Amino acid sequence: MPSEWYNSLRQLEWNGDRTLQGQVYEQFTGAILSGHLRPGDRLPSTRELAKALGIGRNTASWVFEQLAMEGFVRTRRGSGTYVSDELPDFGQLHRLKTRHAPADGLASSLAQRAVRYSVVARSLRVPQRPVPFRINLPAVDDFPIGLWRRVMKSLMADGAGALLGETEPAGYGPLREAIARYLIINRGVVCTADQVVIVAGAQQGLDLATRLLLDIGDQVLCEDPGFPGSVAALRAAGAEIGAVPVGSEGLDIGVGARAFPGARLAVVCPSSQFPLGHTMSLANRLALIEWAKQKDGWIIEDDYDSEFRYRGRPVRSLQGLDGGNRVVYVGTFSKVLFPGLRLAYVVVPKPVVELFINARIVAGRQSPTFEQVIVERFITEGHLGRHVAKMRRLYAERRQSLIRTVGELIPDTIRLQSSETGLQMIGWLPPDWNDAEVSALAGAEGLEITPLSRLSVERTLPPALLLGFGNFPPAAIRKGVETLARVLDGYRAARGGGA
Amino acid sequence: MPSEWYNSLRQLEWNGDRTLQGQVYEQFTGAILSGHLRPGDRLPSTRELAKALGIGRNTASWVFEQLAMEGFVRTRRGSGTYVSDELPDFGQLHRLKTRHAPADGLASSLAQRAVRYSVVARSLRVPQRPVPFRINLPAVDDFPIGLWRRVMKSLMADGAGALLGETEPAGYGPLREAIARYLIINRGVVCTADQVVIVAGAQQGLDLATRLLLDIGDQVLCEDPGFPGSVAALRAAGAEIGAVPVGSEGLDIGVGARAFPGARLAVVCPSSQFPLGHTMSLANRLALIEWAKQKDGWIIEDDYDSEFRYRGRPVRSLQGLDGGNRVVYVGTFSKVLFPGLRLAYVVVPKPVVELFINARIVAGRQSPTFEQVIVERFITEGHLGRHVAKMRRLYAERRQSLIRTVGELIPDTIRLQSSETGLQMIGWLPPDWNDAEVSALAGAEGLEITPLSRLSVERTLPPALLLGFGNFPPAAIRKGVETLARVLDGYRAARGGGA
Numbered sequence: 001m002p003s004e005w006y007n008s009l010r011q012l013e014w015n016g017d018r019t020l021q022g023q024v025y026e027q028f029t030g031a032i033l034s035g036h037l038r039p040g041d042r043l044p045s046t047r048e049l050a051k052a053l054g055i056g057r058n059t060a061s062w063v064f065e066q067l068a069m070e071g072f073v074r075t076r077r078g079s080g081t082y083v084s085d086e087l088p089d090f091g092q093l094h095r096l097k098t099r100h101a102p103a104d105g106l107a108s109s110l111a112q113r114a115v116r117y118s119v120v121a122r123s124l125r126v127p128q129r130p131v132p133f134r135i136n137l138p139a140v141d142d143f144p145i146g147l148w149r150r151v152m153k154s155l156m157a158d159g160a161g162a163l164l165g166e167t168e169p170a171g172y173g174p175l176r177e178a179i180a181r182y183l184i185i186n187r188g189v190v191c192t193a194d195q196v197v198i199v200a201g202a203q204q205g206l207d208l209a210t211r212l213l214l215d216i217g218d219q220v221l222c223e224d225p226g227f228p229g230s231v232a233a234l235r236a237a238g239a240e241i242g243a244v245p246v247g248s249e250g251l252d253i254g255v256g257a258r259a260f261p262g263a264r265l266a267v268v269c270p271s272s273q274f275p276l277g278h279t280m281s282l283a284n285r286l287a288l289i290e291w292a293k294q295k296d297g298w299i300i301e302d303d304y305d306s307e308f309r310y311r312g313r314p315v316r317s318l319q320g321l322d323g324g325n326r327v328v329y330v331g332t333f334s335k336v337l338f339p340g341l342r343l344a345y346v347v348v349p350k351p352v353v354e355l356f357i358n359a360r361i362v363a364g365r366q367s368p369t370f371e372q373v374i375v376e377r378f379i380t381e382g383h384l385g386r387h388v389a390k391m392r393r394l395y396a397e398r399r400q401s402l403i404r405t406v407g408e409l410i411p412d413t414i415r416l417q418s419s420e421t422g423l424q425m426i427g428w429l430p431p432d433w434n435d436a437e438v439s440a441l442a443g444a445e446g447l448e449i450t451p452l453s454r455l456s457v458e459r460t461l462p463p464a465l466l467l468g469f470g471n472f473p474p475a476a477i478r479k480g481v482e483t484l485a486r487v488l489d490g491y492r493a494a495r496g497g498g499a
Numbered sequence: 500m501p502s503e504w505y506n507s508l509r510q511l512e513w514n515g516d517r518t519l520q521g522q523v524y525e526q527f528t529g530a531i532l533s534g535h536l537r538p539g540d541r542l543p544s545t546r547e548l549a550k551a552l553g554i555g556r557n558t559a560s561w562v563f564e565q566l567a568m569e570g571f572v573r574t575r576r577g578s579g580t581y582v583s584d585e586l587p588d589f590g591q592l593h594r595l596k597t598r599h600a601p602a603d604g605l606a607s608s609l610a611q612r613a614v615r616y617s618v619v620a621r622s623l624r625v626p627q628r629p630v631p632f633r634i635n636l637p638a639v640d641d642f643p644i645g646l647w648r649r650v651m652k653s654l655m656a657d658g659a660g661a662l663l664g665e666t667e668p669a670g671y672g673p674l675r676e677a678i679a680r681y682l683i684i685n686r687g688v689v690c691t692a693d694q695v696v697i698v699a700g701a702q703q704g705l706d707l708a709t710r711l712l713l714d715i716g717d718q719v720l721c722e723d724p725g726f727p728g729s730v731a732a733l734r735a736a737g738a739e740i741g742a743v744p745v746g747s748e749g750l751d752i753g754v755g756a757r758a759f760p761g762a763r764l765a766v767v768c769p770s771s772q773f774p775l776g777h778t779m780s781l782a783n784r785l786a787l788i789e790w791a792k793q794k795d796g797w798i799i800e801d802d803y804d805s806e807f808r809y810r811g812r813p814v815r816s817l818q819g820l821d822g823g824n825r826v827v828y829v830g831t832f833s834k835v836l837f838p839g840l841r842l843a844y845v846v847v848p849k850p851v852v853e854l855f856i857n858a859r860i861v862a863g864r865q866s867p868t869f870e871q872v873i874v875e876r877f878i879t880e881g882h883l884g885r886h887v888a889k890m891r892r893l894y895a896e897r898r899q900s901l902i903r904t905v906g907e908l909i910p911d912t913i914r915l916q917s918s919e920t921g922l923q924m925i926g927w928l929p930p931d932w933n934d935a936e937v938s939a940l941a942g943a944e945g946l947e948i949t950p951l952s953r954l955s956v957e958r959t960l961p962p963a964l965l966l967g968f969g970n971f972p973p974a975a976i977r978k979g980v981e982t983l984a985r986v987l988d989g990y991r992a993a994r995g996g997g998a
Contacts, residue, residue, distance in 0.1 A: 160644035229864070342864070
């Protein structure tokens, strides 16, 4: 046993986080793997080791037993304990390890398709604390957490086992039924509970759908500007993105089909286009469905926040118009309940249901049981309906508050676009301004403002800011708009422009 | 307005689930889409409609307003309301819809890779209620649900907002730190918290790793018999499966590399092979690491239940032996807490961390915030450590109970394999028996017994039954073994064999 290393072992100091025996064990395995102890080296007896380190004999025995069980050492009866000589030369191995630093051959050793994940937008990484005017964020501070807790508690009283075990991969049966009823009544979706698959967020729904509907190199139509999450899923799947400019009538399939005749899949938000907020016209909807039929293709309908419409009732889903044949419908509880829940659902055309469930299994088996059971109870006891109605009123107020405050403080700089849906509004900037620069300046002042340019797929867009109001009460909105007004003034001055 | 259809509208009956106005709206849109009302058809006035149906004038107005907003109808001032003539001929559309039944062109319209999801094993779909002797199931009935609820409650008292919003996609920072500490101390993993990515179950970890490390057609080495979840992920990724027979020393990379020289990725369970329960020998571990270096390749270490070892301490992870360069380590809370939680983690080599997080975003952004925060608190308050220690004692007892009862009731038919890890044991059957037949017979008697043959990747295995004991107290184990004894007697008699 090399004395130098043995001395370092003597100086071992107690580290409160770890057991003493664990530390002695680590020292031995570390020495063997680094080549300081070589195959055939004789170890001290447990008595010697215990004495040298001032540890108990039992501790020393435990360490040797563990080392022997793992194959690091061999004990020869009557002769002592030796580093196993059936092992490679660790010193050499160690040098090899150092030579082959992991960064070296990285590019060559990853899969080719891994490269596609490097283009995932940085903007998809949100920070933790929400500040005005974060988009896509419901009023988490106004969520009835006490009610949620009471429902939880009553569930736990029924016994833990069923809440902690697994559900079917497609999801908890009663939740699937509750969702089907909800969608039939509120969204005009045509489905049975068997077609509903619970997923871990709308993003997973989009990802699973692309797995089944897209091969590498396939053309796919999507809205420009559009939702970065779906664009990322499509890019990761190796799709050739066919970005179709959207106007106030939503995606015009005629334009898309001419530009990308090979496409057989379209991803759209017909109820409330993200981020422009427009509702796709009925003519465009019907033409889109007809296109899917003629192409023997598919439509992914991302219905991410249709519940929050402030005039009239939510527009009927594309899935319902189509009769559920060609549309994969994706809905989520992130907006109507809260985003940290990570619970969403996909309504899948009947012939694809089994395959979709298989893809769900491969991607992570099922969603958490507890959450599924709570949400089912929340729906069937009527809490969800009441909560959505209450939030719709709250958001309508906050929306009005934003309109009023912008109109009062920055009417000449920001032109809010009239839109009847969603948790955010678009404020158009003067056409020669740069929205990314304004967003950066606002960020330095503690605001989180998404510039429209960040949601461009390919197209150059007129400058605009997205102003989310969902989680911000009137006072926070006013304070935010005041700060924004200063930022805009500063920007105008820096450009040398006048009033 | 065609009188026949109008009559059917008159007969509308109140359906308690839906608002009256919603039902009238549905009747109109249905009639337009089915072609019963055609472009240019004049609708009754709101007064006529209200009178004809016996509904309020406001309800009728609401319906028409909604239809107009969605573009189904146009109102001409002073002249009345008409079905929009800017729309296609819905009658024709309806006939088209009927012609293009969805099942028709299904095979051609799905992606080619969708076919790979059709081979996902049926066995991955577990039923909801666990019965003896389900495998991979911890003692959910003994989980300290009251303690869990108290932790939840104390978290909620701190304010809801942070629990309901989003975390970073890689996971809640303090949880990643707690996991890193836990792995360094207990599993000899070499990592920082930055390398820990929270995922929605070990299955998602396996799936994400294959996305980054495998291209279609790549060879990959895996254990035979092996875990169907990882095999399914590999098949879905388009890998060419290199099934390597495993013996009591675990996967022998020499055998694997000779049979599949093109492979650069291996997926293994070194601490406790699934399903055989063996620990990979140190020599085989080191050879595997050396192979990965020479191939510029990767190892996925599925460390699914290393915490439950009944003799000695858990064997150090492959990741730690390697120094964290070439090993993607996957661990889960499904066994140490409960499977319905769907919370797991991956320790990713530093150069791949950013790409892995991108893949996590695409696959579903993040795991539920609430669960992450609770588990972090559960770990840092010491509950997890105490729970695992307690469960280890419980499982040791249940394991002994299984050994004792099998030894007492069916010693001549079932030979339990000695194994020091996990939540199940293997019982070898007489070599000329068929384990799938025995499993089916046991299923008819209310038992859930996995036959070893179901976990074969390619190889024909000697017949055996997997007997999970995790969630079953001694009385349930005895009852289960008694039933199994009858099943085995019946099977023996049916084969015409003697005692």
